[in-house]
Amino acid sequence: MSSPIFALDGVGVSYGKNTALARVDLTVEPGERIAIIGPSGAGKSTLIGVLNGTVAATSGEVTALGCDYRRAPAREIRKSQRRVGTIHQRFDLVEQLRTVHNVNAGRLGSWPFWKAALSLLLPRDVQRVRAALDRVGIGDKLHHRTGDLSGGEQQRVAIARVLVQDPVMILADEPVASIDPARGREIMSLLLELSAEAGVTLLACLHDVDMALGSFERVVGLRAGQIAFDKKRADLTDDEVDALYAFERATEPR
Amino acid sequence: MTTTCRWEAAESPSAAPGTPPPPAPERGTGATGRSRRRRGWALLIFAAIVVSAVAAGIGREQVIKSEGAGSLFDFFAAAASPRLDADFLALTGTAMLTTLAYAVLGTALSLVIGLIGGILTSQAWWESGVRTRRGRRLAGWGLARAVLVVPRGIHEVVWGLFFLVVFGIDPIVAVLAIGIPFGAVTAKVFSELLDETGRRPYTALVAAGSSKWSAMLYGLLPPALPDLISYGFYRFECAIRSAAILGLVGAGGLGFQLALSFQTLRYPEIWTLLFALILLSVAADYWSSLVRSARARGRQRSRDGGGVRRDPLLTASLVFGAVLIGLSSWWIGLDIAVLWSGKAWEFGIQLLSDAWPPSVGDTGFGGLLMLAGVTLAMSIVAITIAFALGAVFAVPASTPAQGRDHIERGAMARIGRTTAMLASRFVLVVLRAIPPPVWALLLLFVMYPGILPGAIALAIYTTGVLGRLMAESVDNLDARPLRAIRSTGASASKVFCYGVIPAAAPRFVAYGLYRWEVTIRETVVVGVVGAGGLGLLLQHQISAFNYAGALTTLAMLILLTLVVDITSAAIRRSVR
DSSP: OOSOSEEEEEEEEEETTEEEEEEEEEEEOTTOEEEEEOOTTSSHHHHHHHHHTSSOOSEEEEEETTEETTTSOHHHHHHHHHTEEEEOTTOOOOTTSBHHHHHHGGGTTTSOHHHHHHHHHSOSOHHHHHHHHHHTTOGGGTTSBGGGSOHHHHHHHHHHHHHHHOOSEEEEESTTTTSOHHHHHHHHHHHHHHHHHHTOEEEEEOSOHHHHHHHOSEEEEEETTEEEEEEEGGGOOHHHHHHHHHHHHHHTTO | OHHHHHHHHHHOTTSOSSSOOOOOOOTTOHHHHHHHHHHHHHHHHHHHHHHHHHHTTTTTSOOBOGGGHHHHHHHHHGGGSOOOOHHHHHHHHHHHHHHHHHHHHHHHHHHHHHHHHHHHTSHHHHHOSSSOOHHHHHHHHHHHHHHHHHHHHSOHHHHHHHHHHHHOSOHHHHHHHHHHHHHHHHHHHHHHHHHHSOOHHHHHHHHTTOOHHHHIIIIIHHHHHHHHHHHHHHHHHHHHHHHHHHIIIIIOSHHHHHHHHHHTTOHHHHHHHHHHHHHHHHHHHHHHHHHHHHHHHHHHHHHTTOOOOOOHHHHHHHHHHHHHHHHHHHHTTOOGGGGGOHHHHHHHHHHHHHHSSOOOOTTHHHHHHHHHHHHHHHHHHHHHHHHHHHHHHHHHHSOSOTTSSOTTSOHHHHHHHHHHHHHHHHHHHHHHHSOHHHHHHHHTTTBOSSHHHHHHHHHHHHHHHHHHHHHHHHHTSOHHHHHHHHHTTOOHHHHIIIIIHHHHHHHHHHHHHHHHHHHHHHHHHHHHTTOOSHHHHHHHHHHTTOHHHHHHHHHHHHHHHHHHHHHHHHHHHHHO
């Protein structure tokens, strides 16, 4: 596993005249734990989208797990996507479904359609789902309707969904932004624990700078769609972090 | 029952598919330009009504057959003594079950078509995926939409006549004739439902490498499904009426028995059958509105943050519906093997090759245009009458209370109000339970065949539908402004003039226009019983095996409905 998981080379994304990302170079090696920080609108979510293949780069090269997103056939892309799990800010769960189905949704990439359909009637692989829910601490919620769970519990369901997907890489887009700070810290340490346990690479976008600086070895600063810095935590100075948010702070008080 | 209104609007064939409603054209911005445009439309509508009335022969020809009054009286007198002997009741019961079975299976087929077609015409389906190019996506989406336009534009009866030629007398005829056009409408409504549903869970699953079908199944269908099912019940209600009409053209069931009894003018038999039809129709109406109002409450609850919950009534109805599907296909002996029988294919291909190339026939293109004009006039006269009558019935038929009615009046007044509500609701349900061709046959007792009886038959039926829609929209009015007017000490009639009419009028107009779009399609149905226009020509051509001519007429009809759809959409935009 010496080849990088992700290699972005001069990637740009623009919507009409608006540029969301410009000339981004980023390499992610196996086992790394990276935090992406930056003011809102800096392009963090777009970057996650480029990495998991939901946002198409308008320029540059994107290679994920050895697969060229811009040229590979759709089947190959899906194969890579299957090995990348994403946790979203707003959970992206189906509230009408029971927890077991929402967790199993992580397996859809490896299940044939008939098995997916059958599982909605007779849940398949329940043991594996239960183990994942136990691991995130809500094993008793297996048959609850997801919409009835609290925000923190729903985020745990989303993590369990990624766990059963068995990815080599977890992307987290503001994983704790919509739950209270105490729950947020619990969830964050759970994510770090899980990635360490399974040797899974972790890349998280965080609005909370202290959390990023406190727990990640590598920090990437993003500003106005461009990479401002990409350093080991130890080499990063407070001035650099302040500069990243400088413009935002200067305009805020008005 | 907000649901009906939502769907009636969503269903309207001209609403821009899946895209947000286009902003009103900004010609002559501001209130003055708007009111000028409205005045223009009002003038145009008035002129159209006058021209149509003249074209329909009002005040020009002798339309009333005075000698028929006696037989009409006999006919209504027979209502008190329907034929109720065991033999005929058994026959009626059998026919009733057959009509019910057609409606059930037709609806089931339309739901299958609607589900698959709805997914394939949704934006969610075409917009996901990493690399598909924008142009190709738009082309695919547009093509899928276009494929559904034709089946939607052709009335069930025309489908029925076509399948009768292909399959002969076979239960599959009615099932296909209902299922295909209903399926196309359902697909349109369902694709809009899917696109209204939050797409994030679906996108998340596609991002994790799931196939589109699996992602649809887990991410998009569960939230949208209850709405689809409850819409299916609304379609079922419509399917009962369609099944009866299809019987009239020879597909069996209540309609077929009605046609037989009409031919021999056995009034007591006709009444027994009509009562059965009304019974069936009322039951379907009631079941459907029960399911839909439960669903509307559920949606309200989840909007209020009460979370989503399973709806026991919906689940029970679904199970019952599934049992009905099984029983129905056993009852009519449905055998789908005929679909791939060589003979049916031979007939079908023979028919299509006879029809191609389409020919204008001996009337010439000018004659065809004139008939299109006649059809248009018929629809305009029908919708004008139905609009006026519907509005008259809607107010008493709306639910009393909610701060706009006579709450503080005495008990007598309240009982009177409730009686008026029940009576007008009953009248409306009877008007819409009896299909337009039957009304037309009744009118032919006292009128000479022509456009006018056709128009009036359509008007009577449409009054039943429109009156109910209007009553529901009065029910759904915001009660607060009405309470405010009342608190100034205004009398009930003043509240009505200042509060109810201004608030309800735009919706009434919107429903009227929507029903006009439906009515122009239904002119075919009364044409079949000899009431003139393109429908009559089509019937003649089909019975004379002139399929090339029929294809031309059909194309003309589709074109006409398209023109009506576009006009109606333009007027609705200016009213909004």
